[in-house]
Amino acid sequence: PRATPAPPRTAAGPRADPCTTGSAQRRPRSSRGSPRGARARHTMRALLLLGLASGLAASAAALGEGLVYLETFDTDVLGNGPWKMSLDGKYADQEVEVAVAEEPGEGYEEDKGLFLAKDGFGVYGVGVELPEPVDNTDKDLVIQYEVKHQGGLTCGGSYIKLLRTENSDVESLKADTPYSIMFGPDKCGANNKVHFILQHQSPTTEEWEEKHFDEPPTVSGDKFTHLYTLHIRADNSFSMYVDAEEEKTGNLLESMTPPVNPPKLIDDPEDSKPEDWVDEAKIPDPEAVKPEDWDEDQPERIPDPDKLEAPEGWLTDAPLYVPDPEAVVPEDWDTEEDGEFEAPLVANPACEAVGCGEYTPPMIKNPLFKGKWSAPMIDNPAYVGPWKPRQIENPAWFEDLHPHNVAPFKAIAIEVLHTNGKVLLDNFVIAHDIGAALAYAEETFKPKQAAEKAKKKQADSDRRAEERKEKMESGSFVEKLEAHVQQGVEYLVENPTVGLSTLGALIVSMIFCAIPRGRKRQPGPTAEEAEGAEETKGEADDEGEDEDEDEGDAADDADAPVADDGKGD
Numbered sequence: 383p384r385a386t387p388a389p390p391r392t393a394a395g396p397r398a399d400p401c402t403t404g405s406a407q408r409r410p411r412s413s414r415g416s417p418r419g420a421r422a423r424h425t426m427r428a429l430l431l432l433g434l435a436s437g438l439a440a441s442a443a444a445l446g447e448g449l450v451y452l453e454t455f456d457t458d459v460l461g462n463g464p465w466k467m468s469l470d471g472k473y474a475d476q477e478v479e480v481a482v483a484e485e486p487g488e489g490y491e492e493d494k495g496l497f498l499a500k501d502g503f504g505v506y507g508v509g510v511e512l513p514e515p516v517d518n519t520d521k522d523l524v525i526q527y528e529v530k531h532q533g534g535l536t537c538g539g540s541y542i543k544l545l546r547t548e549n550s551d552v553e554s555l556k557a558d559t560p561y562s563i564m565f566g567p568d569k570c571g572a573n574n575k576v577h578f579i580l581q582h583q584s585p586t587t588e589e590w591e592e593k594h595f596d597e598p599p600t601v602s603g604d605k606f607t608h609l610y611t612l613h614i615r616a617d618n619s620f621s622m623y624v625d626a627e628e629e630k631t632g633n634l635l636e637s638m639t640p641p642v643n644p645p646k647l648i649d650d651p652e653d654s655k656p657e658d659w660v661d662e663a664k665i666p667d668p669e670a671v672k673p674e675d676w677d678e679d680q681p682e683r684i685p686d687p688d689k690l691e692a693p694e695g696w697l698t699d700a701p702l703y704v705p706d707p708e709a710v711v712p713e714d715w716d717t718e719e720d721g722e723f724e725a726p727l728v729a730n731p732a733c734e735a736v737g738c739g740e741y742t743p744p745m746i747k748n749p750l751f752k753g754k755w756s757a758p759m760i761d762n763p764a765y766v767g768p769w770k771p772r773q774i775e776n777p778a779w780f781e782d783l784h785p786h787n788v789a790p791f792k793a794i795a796i797e798v799l800h801t802n803g804k805v806l807l808d809n810f811v812i813a814h815d816i817g818a819a820l821a822y823a824e825e826t827f828k829p830k831q832a833a834e835k836a837k838k839k840q841a842d843s844d845r846r847a848e849e850r851k852e853k854m855e856s857g858s859f860v861e862k863l864e865a866h867v868q869q870g871v872e873y874l875v876e877n878p879t880v881g882l883s884t885l886g887a888l889i890v891s892m893i894f895c896a897i898p899r900g901r902k903r904q905p906g907p908t909a910e911e912a913e914g915a916e917e918t919k920g921e922a923d924d925e926g927e928d929e930d931e932d933e934g935d936a937a938d939d940a941d942a943p944v945a946d947d948g949k950g951d
Contacts, residue, residue: 455494488836502533526823586779611823642785
């Protein structure tokens with residue numbers, strides 16, 4: 383762990399080492415002997431140290447404002463580093479290393495994490511002792527880390543335990559090592575939850591008891607990196623985040639099972655119910671008598687009396703199944719090796735009309751059936767009521783109004799069983815400021831998960847394109863048509879604007895086609911307008927007749943002989 387963590391990583395990879403950068407910028411050897419070269423080297427070294435000191439001061443200030451601990455696994459912290467594996471024999475076969483993801487997103491090929499490396503079943507016990515105990519008295523507490531189930535998640539846990547200060551030796555880690563908080567994903571069968579368990583000590587008995595959050599979030603079983611965050615506030619409220627989004631909230635005084643504070647009154651363990659206590663509210667009527675016509679021997683169902691005889695046409699001697707008359711001896715049938723060929727049996731077609739075989743009448747409900755008689759229930763005259771033991775003061779009672787002040791812890795431990803394996807954990811954060819933790823996630827987790835999803839989306843798209851190509855090249859007509867349709871649907875899904883525009887155009891076209899079209903019908907004329915129209919029509923007819931007469935006269939004049947004036951044409 384770093385006492386003063388550097389700024390968060392980005393998609394470009396691990397942080398640059400200022401010292402390495404400085405040494406790489408030295409001048410060529412030929413200039414080192416000159417005074418100018420010496421002055422340049424001293425100046426560069428001074429600037430480098432000044433910049434490094436400023437950076438560390440800024441990081442320390444940021445750490446003091448919110449982050450208490452940060453582990454990014456940029457180096458092999460398992461070798462001679464602070465992370466240790468338990469020496470208990472239960473974990474002898476565990477395989478743990480610092481490694482990159484098997485299928486990292488683009489830009490994260492060098493991003494490392496703590497890798498639970500077994501492919502399949504494995505039991506793991508590994509952890510780190512912190513430089514100083516973490517005490518959140520009257521402060522918020524934030525626990526945050528990333529998990530990537532590279533082998534999927536069928537059955538296994540990826541939770542962490544914050545070991546109490548007096549139990550912080552991770553090399554002695556066991557399943558029952560005491561802790562302050564257990565937090566993280568766990569899924570197996572019907573169990574699917576992000577654990578939040580608080581180990582709380584009774585100030586009266588000094589015993590430790592687990593308090594479980596009774597409505598935790600569920601766990602995703604995919605192979606993407608996911609972020610889990612627990613925020614305990616100084617007012618006893620808490621929130622659980624998945625992928626930097628708040629999923630569940632609760633209160634330590636109200637949402638834990640069993641409750642943090644025990645009841646003030648409890649049942650007296652030495653009290654017992656008196657022998658003459660009657661707590662039966664109803665009893666059989668002692669004066670009731672079974673009616674004389676009540677026959678308990680009558681069966682519930684009887685043969686239908688109207689169908690005791692087989693119906694006409696029933697073939698009593700006919701078999702229900704007969705050899706298949708359409709069966710043919712296979713060409714490769716060898717009687718000497720396979721025996722005499724026997725056709726398979728099929729339902730006798732002669733039985734379809736009425737029936738075949740031994741006739742059995744159908745069963746109906748017996749109208750005389752009443753069952754076993756029992757006396758009706760009446761109110762018990764001796765009834766006293768339900769018995770309860772008397773209440774006494776709880777000798778173990780206490781009231782802790784500040785359970786948010788969890789027991790100080792000094793180690794992070796991963797003590798889990800996993801059937802899928804290949805679990806990658808990264809970016810462990812302990813903080814007192816939820817804003818600082820989520821800001822760190824915004825710069826590290828968010829782009830990492832986005833890169834993984836983008837890579838998966840591209841891989842799926844390439845796979846579908848290859849499948850379509852094969853169908854188009856060698857598939858049937860239906861498969862080729864299906865491939866074209868899939869390609870169009872995928873294009874519209876990836877380009878929703880085009881899809882919505884096309885859909886809108888289709889809707890508008892359908893509406894336009896549905897509207898009835900044609901010349902608009904004009905309203906008829908009024909009575910006065912009709913009378914005026916008739917007069918106008920009459921005048922037009924008279925003028926037409928006059929014009930016809932004039933045209934006739936003109937025609938007659940044209941037909942009359944013309945006198946020759948001797949001038950010729």
